[in-house]
Amino acid sequence: MTELLQFEPPRDFRLLFAARHVLEDQATAPAISGQYPRYHQEIREALEAVAGSIDVTDSEVGIEDLIPASDYVFSLMNRVKMNNGEVFVSTLCEYAGVKYLGASPAVRALAEDKHLAKHLVRALGVPTTPSVISSRYLRAPDEQPFAGPFFVKPRLGAASEQVTQYSRQTTWQGACAQADALHTDRLDALIEQFAPGRNVTVPIIGNAEPMVFEPVVLHGSGPFQIITQDDKLQTGSDMSFEFLDNAELVAALKSAALKIYRELCPLDYARFDFRVDDESGTFQFLEVNICCDISSFGSLMFSLGNAGISQEALVSHVLAFSYLRQQTSGQ
Structure with missing residues (x-):
C-alpha cells in the first residue's frame, strides 16, 4: 500500500476548522447533538497537533468573512440548512480561491x-436497486414501478436524517405515504427497492x-x-x-x-x-x-x-x- 503523506504547514499557515459541534462539551451537550461534540473535538486536537494553532467556527453565519483570511478550510459542516448544504462552504472557498477539504462543489452535489x-x-x-424520486411538485407514479419491499429516505441529506424503522415499507401505498411525510418537511424523497x-x-x-x-x-x-x-x-x-x-x-x-x-x-x-x-x-x-x-x-x-x-x-x-x-x- 502507498505510504501516507505527512503535512508540513507552510510558514504563517492559517487553517480554519468549521464544525457544528466543536465548541460543545460532550458532557453537557443536548441529546440531539449525539456524539458529534466528542468527534469534532477529536479532529480539532488532531488538527492542532498537525498544523499548530488554528481558527475555529461552529456556524456558517459570517463564515464568508473568515474564509478569505485562511489558507485552508477543513470543514465538517455538512448540514447547513439548505438543499445540498454540503456544497455551501466549498463553494465559498472556490469563490475566495482558498483550498478546502473534500471535493469540488459539483462532485459533492452529485454524490450527495x-x-x-x-x-x-x-x-x-x-x-444498485431501482428507484424513483418524489417531490411536492412531482409525486411518485401511482402505479408501482418495481417490486417491493421499499425504502424511503430524503433524496438529499447527511447523517441518515429522517431515516427510521418506518423508512422500510412493504406496500407501494405505504412507501408513497412515507414520501409524503417527508414532503411536509419540504424534503424531496427517494423511494428505492429495499x-x-x-x-x-x-x-x-x-x-x-x-x-x-x-x-x-x-x-x-x-x-x-x-x-x-x-x-x-x-x-x-x-x-x-x-x-x-x-x-x-x-x-x-x-x-x-x-x-x-x-x-x-x-x-x-x-x-x-x-x-x-x-x-x-x-x-x-x-x-x-x-x-x-x-x-x-x-x-x-x-x-x-x-x-x-x-x-x-x-x-x-x-x-x-x-x-x-x-x-x-x-x-
Whole structure:
C-alpha cells in the first residue's frame, strides 16, 4: 500500500476548522447533538497537533468573512440548512480561491444527491436497486414501478436524517405515504427497492494511487439492519463493527468502490456504502459519503486502525494530499 503523506504547514499557515459541534462539551451537550461534540473535538486536537494553532467556527453565519483570511478550510459542516448544504462552504472557498477539504462543489452535489449517484453507478455497471424520486411538485407514479419491499429516505441529506424503522415499507401505498411525510418537511424523497442483508462500507483515502481499505460491516438496529438517524447519533453506545469475512465479496466491493471513486476524483477521502446479501452473495450500492465520519469510534477509523493508521496520521495525510492537489503554479 502507498505510504501516507505527512503535512508540513507552510510558514504563517492559517487553517480554519468549521464544525457544528466543536465548541460543545460532550458532557453537557443536548441529546440531539449525539456524539458529534466528542468527534469534532477529536479532529480539532488532531488538527492542532498537525498544523499548530488554528481558527475555529461552529456556524456558517459570517463564515464568508473568515474564509478569505485562511489558507485552508477543513470543514465538517455538512448540514447547513439548505438543499445540498454540503456544497455551501466549498463553494465559498472556490469563490475566495482558498483550498478546502473534500471535493469540488459539483462532485459533492452529485454524490450527495442519492438519486443521481445511483444513476452514475448504474452507468458504471455497479449493482444498485431501482428507484424513483418524489417531490411536492412531482409525486411518485401511482402505479408501482418495481417490486417491493421499499425504502424511503430524503433524496438529499447527511447523517441518515429522517431515516427510521418506518423508512422500510412493504406496500407501494405505504412507501408513497412515507414520501409524503417527508414532503411536509419540504424534503424531496427517494423511494428505492429495499435491499436485504447487511450494511457494508468501503473506505478510500485519496493519494497519487488511491488507498482502499478493508470493508466494514455496520450493525444497524431492528430486524432489517437499518442504520437510522438515532444509530448515527450513537447516544446510547458506540456503533459496533466487524470486518466482512468473505474474500470474494471483499474483492468485489473494493473493486466497485474504486470504480466509483475514479469517476469522482480528485477527492480527499470517502466511504462507499453497500448492502450485502450473504445468502445470495450479491451486493447493492447505497450511497457515497464524501468527508464522512473520521471519529475514533466510526467505521472508517475502525478499518484504518486495523491497518495501523492513527486518526492523527490520517488527518495529516488528508491535509497534505488535499493541499498538494489544489496547488497551482506559482504557489
